Amino acid sequence: MSANPHAGRRNFLKTAAVGAAGAMGLSALKFDASYAQSTGGWVAGMQINPDIDNKRVICCHDTKMLTAKPANTTWASQNANVDAAAVGANLDQMAMLLARKTTATDAWKTIFRSSKPWASTRVAMKTNGIGGNTTNRPRWTIYKKLTDVLVSLGVSPANIVLYDACDDASVYYNSYLSQTDATKIRAVMSVRAANMGGFKAVTLTNATGISAAADLVDGNIDILISVAACKSHNGTGGHYNYGSCTLCMKNHFGTFTDATKAQHSDNLHVGNSATTPPPPPLALFEINKHSAILGGNPVRQQLCIIDALLSNGASGPGGAWDNRTDRLVMGTFGPIVDYFGAKKILLDNTIMNGAAMPALGVTNAATILPQFLTAFGYSETDALQWIEYTPDAVPAIDATPTSTGGTTGTGGTPSSTGGTSGSGGAARTGGKPAAPTGGTSATGGTSDTGGTSDSGEGGTTDTGGVMSDGGSSAMAAGGSGGTATTAAATGGTKSTGGTTTSHTGGTSVSSSGGTGGGSGKTTASTDVGGGSPGGCDVAGGSRSASRWGAMAAVGAVVAAKLRRLVKSDDSSS
Amino acid sequence: MEIRNMKTGLAFVGLFLGLGTLGCGSSASGGSFPTLNAADFGTHFKFADNQVSGWTQSTFPGSFNTYTGDELVTAVDGGAGVYVDKGMRVCMSQDLMGTDPQIVTVWAYDFTTAAKAKDMFDWKKSDSSASATIPNYDGSVAIGAATSSGLSAIAHFNSLYFEVMLSGYGDQKTTCSACPVAPKFLDVFKTKSN
Numbered sequence: 001m002s003a004n005p006h007a008g009r010r011n012f013l014k015t016a017a018v019g020a021a022g023a024m025g026l027s028a029l030k031f032d033a034s035y036a037q038s039t040g041g042w043v044a045g046m047q048i049n050p051d052i053d054n055k056r057v058i059c060c061h062d063t064k065m066l067t068a069k070p071a072n073t074t075w076a077s078q079n080a081n082v083d084a085a086a087v088g089a090n091l092d093q094m095a096m097l098l099a100r101k102t103t104a105t106d107a108w109k110t111i112f113r114s115s116k117p118w119a120s121t122r123v124a125m126k127t128n129g130i131g132g133n134t135t136n137r138p139r140w141t142i143y144k145k146l147t148d149v150l151v152s153l154g155v156s157p158a159n160i161v162l163y164d165a166c167d168d169a170s171v172y173y174n175s176y177l178s179q180t181d182a183t184k185i186r187a188v189m190s191v192r193a194a195n196m197g198g199f200k201a202v203t204l205t206n207a208t209g210i211s212a213a214a215d216l217v218d219g220n221i222d223i224l225i226s227v228a229a230c231k232s233h234n235g236t237g238g239h240y241n242y243g244s245c246t247l248c249m250k251n252h253f254g255t256f257t258d259a260t261k262a263q264h265s266d267n268l269h270v271g272n273s274a275t276t277p278p279p280p281p282l283a284l285f286e287i288n289k290h291s292a293i294l295g296g297n298p299v300r301q302q303l304c305i306i307d308a309l310l311s312n313g314a315s316g317p318g319g320a321w322d323n324r325t326d327r328l329v330m331g332t333f334g335p336i337v338d339y340f341g342a343k344k345i346l347l348d349n350t351i352m353n354g355a356a357m358p359a360l361g362v363t364n365a366a367t368i369l370p371q372f373l374t375a376f377g378y379s380e381t382d383a384l385q386w387i388e389y390t391p392d393a394v395p396a397i398d399a400t401p402t403s404t405g406g407t408t409g410t411g412g413t414p415s416s417t418g419g420t421s422g423s424g425g426a427a428r429t430g431g432k433p434a435a436p437t438g439g440t441s442a443t444g445g446t447s448d449t450g451g452t453s454d455s456g457e458g459g460t461t462d463t464g465g466v467m468s469d470g471g472s473s474a475m476a477a478g479g480s481g482g483t484a485t486t487a488a489a490t491g492g493t494k495s496t497g498g499t500t501t502s503h504t505g506g507t508s509v510s511s512s513g514g515t516g517g518g519s520g521k522t523t524a525s526t527d528v529g530g531g532s533p534g535g536c537d538v539a540g541g542s543r544s545a546s547r548w549g550a551m552a553a554v555g556a557v558v559a560a561k562l563r564r565l566v567k568s569d570d571s572s573s
Numbered sequence: 574m575e576i577r578n579m580k581t582g583l584a585f586v587g588l589f590l591g592l593g594t595l596g597c598g599s600s601a602s603g604g605s606f607p608t609l610n611a612a613d614f615g616t617h618f619k620f621a622d623n624q625v626s627g628w629t630q631s632t633f634p635g636s637f638n639t640y641t642g643d644e645l646v647t648a649v650d651g652g653a654g655v656y657v658d659k660g661m662r663v664c665m666s667q668d669l670m671g672t673d674p675q676i677v678t679v680w681a682y683d684f685t686t687a688a689k690a691k692d693m694f695d696w697k698k699s700d701s702s703a704s705a706t707i708p709n710y711d712g713s714v715a716i717g718a719a720t721s722s723g724l725s726a727i728a729h730f731n732s733l734y735f736e737v738m739l740s741g742y743g744d745q746k747t748t749c750s751a752c753p754v755a756p757k758f759l760d761v762f763k764t765k766s767n
Contacts, residue, residue: 071674072741073722074633130650133633133668134678134740167647171634234700235654246650253650266643269651314701314718315725318649320678320740322720354721354744358700 042289044377048299051099051110054333055378057340058094059388062086063326065309073134073320075172078310084141087328091145091305093394094330097387100399108149111332113298114222118154123223124196124216125162125187126251129169134320137169138227138307140176140185142328146225146303147186161221163190165199165213166254166265196221202256202292206282207267212256216292216300224293224301226251226334230308230325232346232357233317235269241278243368244361245346246317247338248304249288256287277367285375288334304337305330308345314355323354327388339372340386606683606732606766608662615639615665618681618765625757628677631668639665655696656682660689661734671754675741679758682734694729697736703727705745707755715759717752719745726755730766735759 048054065086070077092104099110114121125146128137147160157179162169170189178184190196190213197214204210215221228251235241242250258264268283287293293301306329310321325345331337347365349356357365373379389395609617619637622629630636638648642661645653656664664682671677684690697703698716705717707726715728723740737758742751 070722072676073738074676074740077674131648132635132638132666132678133631134676134738233651235651239655242651250651264644264646265650266646269646269654315720316649316652318652320722320738322722324721355701355718358702360700 041291041294042376046294046299048294048332049111049113049302052332053385054331055336055382056098056385057329057331057337057387058097059330059340059344059386060090060094060328060391061326061388062090062328062391064391065090065326065328066324069324070310070321073136075133075135075137078136078321079139079141079176082139082141082309084144087139087141088145088148090328090391091142091330093391094328096397097389097395098330098332100397102397102399105152108153111303112150112153112223113302115297116222119156121155121159121222122215122220123150123155123160123187123225124213124221125160125225125227126255127162127164127169127173127227128229128251128254129164129167129172130254131167131318135318136229136231136310136312136315136321137172138229138305139309140173142227142305142307143173143185143187144176144183146227148182150223151186157186158188160187161190161195162187163193163196163213164254165190165193165196166257168192199257202290204256204283204286204290206286207256209258209267210256211258212287212290212292216255219291219296219300221300222296222298225303225305226301227305227307229312229321230306230310230327230329230341230345231312231317231319232314232361234358234361239276239278240358240361240364241368242281242284243338243342243372244357244365245338245342245369247306247341248334249284249338249372250317252287252293253284255292256290276364278364280371280375281368285335285371289376293334301334303330303332304334306337306341306345308341311345311352312355313346313352313357323352325351327351333376335372335376336378336384339369340384342369344386344388605686608685609683611639611641611644611663611665614663614681614683618665618679618762619667620669620679620758620761624761625669628669628671631670631676633668636668637666639663656693659693659696660684660686661693671741673741675739675754677740677754677758678736678738679762680736680738681762682736684732684734687729687732690729690732690734693734694727697727701725701727705749705752707759708753709756710759715756717749717755719749719751721746724749724751724755726759728759728762730763733762733766735762737762 065083067081067083070081092107095107095111096102096104099107101107101110125143127143128135131137143162147157150160151157162173162177162185168191170191173185174189176185177187177189179186179188188195193199193213196216197218197220199211200214200217201211202217216224226248228247231246232244233240233242233246233250234244246253253265253268256265256268258267268287306327308325308327308329311323311325312319312321313323315322327345329337329341329345331340342365345351346357347362370380373382373384378384387395615637620628620630640648641663642653642657645656645661645664648666649656662683662685664680666678666680669677669679682690682693684693694714701718703716703718703725705719705724705726706712707715707717707728710716710728714730715726717724717726720740721744723738723742724745726737726739728735728737737755739751739754742754745751
């Protein structure tokens with residue numbers, strides 16, 4: 001496997017950086033691969049994986065993953081009835097659905113990315129060592145499958161670490177670990193942060209005296225996976241906080257801990273002061289935006305899994321499982337994975353029929369859970385995708401969904417004074433291109449030379465038109481009657497469609513009297529829209545995608561202008 | 574100093590134990606339990622093998638623990654908040670093994686006053702919608718919540734609050750086979766609480 005199999009994505013990131021910079025009005029454009037998250041963690045609209053929608057969450061419901069209900073709540077019993085083969089097969093299937101790939105190999109390669117050769121890539125898997133022998137915690141077979149996948153990619157078991165920096169999880173997992181035994185979790189255990197570079201102080205706005213695993217803070221971990229048990233969460237003052245759940249985000253209260261006291265995360269557990277509604281869990285959100293989690297390039301935390309084979313409805317975060325729920329949940333973006341995990345499992349009493357979430361938990365979840373989305377720029381009205389299936393009814397994997405791309409755009413009307421009102425390609429409606437042609441062009445735009453259209457360059461990456469550079473030629477070749485010639489773009493990857501606003505016609509300002517008014521140069525926004533990474537396959541895009549598109553559009557315009565300048569310089573030299 | 578305190582504390586414990594055996598009923602006492610440090614508190618309430626017939630101490634690492642209020646978060650995560658806010662000072666937990674696959678995790682908490690212990694009990698009772706009757710105990714003193722694998726019983730005696738979490742009994746929603754077991758542990762706690 002190539003050390004850097006994602007050159008195309010790198011191109012995308014480069015272009016995205018331009019878009020972001022342009023959108024922010026920065027004068028200095030950086031074309032290196034250091035996207036914003038490498039220094040600052042979460043950026044509004046950021047896509048965790050350019051090939052997987054943040055809003056896409058897969059849930060597998062399979063009663064065969066447990067051969068029987070565990071006889072009791074001990075850790076041994078929690079694991080004894082897990083069918084590792086079924087769990088592994090389901091995780092493969094979930095990865096395929098998540099990444100929309102028809103083979104598990106392709107799916108995992110899409111999910112896991114590294115800027116380094118795999119052999120030197122370091123991976124951290126978060127688990128939960130809290131509580132005692134009967135506490136519900138992620139079953140070992142999930143980690144085994146993940147390490148099998150990672151090792152198959154070329155990651156060294158010595159570079160895979162299973163950790164809980166707050167509580168020592170080794171007592172639970174050590175017997176299941178081996179770097180050489182393929183029947184076990186091929187990884188090393190970190191007792192708290194011992195194999196994670198120790199602790200390093202971090203400054204947070206919403207909590208004081210916090211440290212975190214140094215290798216995450218310093219960017220020495222390339223891939224982070226959060227695997228959480230499915231548990232309700234009561235808390236301070238007898239209220240419920242954190243959305244009444246502790247899942248993939250709250251799991252990182254074991255990545256960030258109190259600096260001065262071992263095994264404590266008190267400072268992160270905000271006090272409710274018995275208020276209703278409970279206050280926003282700002283520290284929870286802050287650490288999950290932190291560069292330790294969402295920094296890196298590619299983004300460090302690449303996969304979030306909820307082990308809901310067994311779940312805690314009434315027993316709270318430290319308690320034993322009290323429901324057999326037979327589910328696994330997978331996504332790339334923790335806040336939305338957790339939102340769905342709570343809404344679709346913990347708060348569903350038809351599933352939690354062993355012991356339901358207490359009423360106060362339900363009430364408080366109604367206040368806090370939507371904040372899981374809004375804190376990251378999403379909302380409940382977005383086209384969130386919860387795809388739950390059973391193994392005997394696996395949804396078809398639409399690896400090449402139809403993209404309508406831009407529809408025919410019409411050039412400007414013939415006019416002796418140049419094109420006047422060419423209309424651009426209409427919005428793309430998303431979908432993945434069958435071929436990496438991306439959005440090719442839209443017509444319209446302004447031009448002082450008239451002409452038909454620029455032909456876009458978009459969609460050159462391996463993932464389809466993730467980012468169009470827009471029209472490449474600074475000058476249209478001349479009007480040809482005002483009809484569009486290149487409007488039938490095939491669409492960009494997962495596009496929500498370009499915004500049409502900048503394609504609504506050329507408004508030639510000083511045409512020299514071309515033969516046909518035609519459209520002017522195309523700005524790139526149709527193509528950019530076509531390439532926005534946030535689009536989804538169901539509803540065709542989202543607010544975030546539009547935001548991305550808008551940002552990228554600016555960037556692409558800037559890029560196009562730069563090219564013109566370069567060409568101009570070239571031609572003049 | 575620490576040893577002297579321990580001795581003093583244990584002397585109090587002995588005194589109260591002696592007094593406690595004189596009065597045994599199904600109601601909560603209203604007195605105050607002596608202030609013990611976490612280690613002594615744990616030792617006091619720790620079950621010996623077969624103290625409840627057929628139940629022995631788990632040998633799994635970490636099966637017996639004590640916590641101050643500040644430390645409870647290490648055991649039950651943010652769930653510690655409700656205990657600490659309601660006045661929990663120290664507590665202990667212990668896992669015991671019964672006839673396979675039956676197990677129990679017992680918790681004893683010092684809330685320093687009977688009112689606080691009752692407040693914790695009332696909150697937990699309400700929060701978990703506990704309604705399973707514990708034989709020989711009034712529902713205002715001890716009650717249980719059935720789960721899909723056992724029973725979570727709670728009780729308060731004196732200034733102390735207790736949890737007895739039984740597992741390995743199968744679904745208890747219709748028939749509570751664990752309900753007669755819970756009072757065996759609560760009886761010991763009650764005796765030690767006076």
